[in-house]
Amino acid sequence: MKKRLANASPLTLFLYAVLLLSFLASVYFIQHNHGFYDQPIAKVTEATVEETQELSDIYGNDDVLYTQHLKATVQNGEYKGRTLKFDNEYSLSGANDHEYKTGQDLFVFIDSASADEAALSGTIDNVKRDQYVLAITWIFILVLLAIGKKQGFYSIVSLALNAVILSYALDIYIRTENANLLLIASVSVFLFTVTSLLLVNGFNEKTYAAIVSTMLGVFAALLLAAFAIWTSGGNGLNYEEMQFLSRPYEVVFMAGLFIGSLGAVMDVGITMSASIFTLYEKNPDISIEAMKTSGIEIGKDIMGTMANILFFVYISGSIPMLLLYLSNGATWPFSFSITLSLEIARALAGGLGIVLTIPIGIFTSIFFVKRKRAAQ
Numbered sequence: 001m002k003k004r005l006a007n008a009s010p011l012t013l014f015l016y017a018v019l020l021l022s023f024l025a026s027v028y029f030i031q032h033n034h035g036f037y038d039q040p041i042a043k044v045t046e047a048t049v050e051e052t053q054e055l056s057d058i059y060g061n062d063d064v065l066y067t068q069h070l071k072a073t074v075q076n077g078e079y080k081g082r083t084l085k086f087d088n089e090y091s092l093s094g095a096n097d098h099e100y101k102t103g104q105d106l107f108v109f110i111d112s113a114s115a116d117e118a119a120l121s122g123t124i125d126n127v128k129r130d131q132y133v134l135a136i137t138w139i140f141i142l143v144l145l146a147i148g149k150k151q152g153f154y155s156i157v158s159l160a161l162n163a164v165i166l167s168y169a170l171d172i173y174i175r176t177e178n179a180n181l182l183l184i185a186s187v188s189v190f191l192f193t194v195t196s197l198l199l200v201n202g203f204n205e206k207t208y209a210a211i212v213s214t215m216l217g218v219f220a221a222l223l224l225a226a227f228a229i230w231t232s233g234g235n236g237l238n239y240e241e242m243q244f245l246s247r248p249y250e251v252v253f254m255a256g257l258f259i260g261s262l263g264a265v266m267d268v269g270i271t272m273s274a275s276i277f278t279l280y281e282k283n284p285d286i287s288i289e290a291m292k293t294s295g296i297e298i299g300k301d302i303m304g305t306m307a308n309i310l311f312f313v314y315i316s317g318s319i320p321m322l323l324l325y326l327s328n329g330a331t332w333p334f335s336f337s338i339t340l341s342l343e344i345a346r347a348l349a350g351g352l353g354i355v356l357t358i359p360i361g362i363f364t365s366i367f368f369v370k371r372k373r374a375a376q
Helices: 002-007 010-031 130-175 181-201 205-232 249-260 262-282 288-316 319-327 332-375
Strands: 041-056 062-074 083-091 105-110 120-127
Touching (some): 062 105, 130 181, 181 249, 205 249, 249 332, 288 332, 319 332
Parallel strands (some): 083 120
Antiparallel strands (some): 041 062, 062 083
């Protein structure tokens, strides 16, 4: 490591220094950022369990209920420095509650009526978890830089830009009463694709082919999915989890489906483009038929894997709710339709995009290869 640092260029050493300072600054900020929150935050100083009660429901599920007495110190706001006392009930199963421990920061609601008392009273809203998010973020950044190096750095930049684009797009939709969410999502998808592929792969024919095939694949998948939902009248899709929205939840679902399928489709698009262009660069005299055949074989190899990735990604988020329904006596068909119908629809739409992008990517890449040959 010392030898590598000694041989490193001044620019590399500067980037290492910036990375280290950014890490230290972010850790310090997370530990002292209570004043940036409007909601009161309290740090738990004492946590004791005073009462235990065993429970059993009509389905034979056993649980244990604990009553916990907590003492905390307010970290921000007008009551900063004051002592706060409250009770917390949590279960052994932890289905919808938490055990709190000394040292944790909690978002709380303070009872203003207790302002004149020696210790404030209030209720817990949630746990302050930004330090865990920071830790995971830095692990991700360091691993990406260690493995990807320059490309990893550009990947981080593209990810940050995409986060800004998404935030801005959602802000436009929320602030504009009659905004067309699908139009906003379409523009966002285009910007996501261009930003990600150009930054990571550079300005070249391979990237241009990947951009075109990704956009065609995503839009084709969305149109076919919308047609299928329209012809079936939406039967089999349960929007219960979206009914709290004040906007049309069908449109919100379609926009989420649109953006959600982009990642896998983009991966397939750049894979097909890179494969075709690698074949051409290794053998500039390779025939069009040979490129088509090789592209199809490559597509077959990645098709099943990418579809399974989408399936597992979407389904994994619904497992807790699925288990909750099943453990409380709900039948498999009912639990499945309530918790998984939208996730299955998203996975199928994404899988459709993957399948469509394979031939689209092959023919788009061959088109750019032909242009490159003609220009030589």
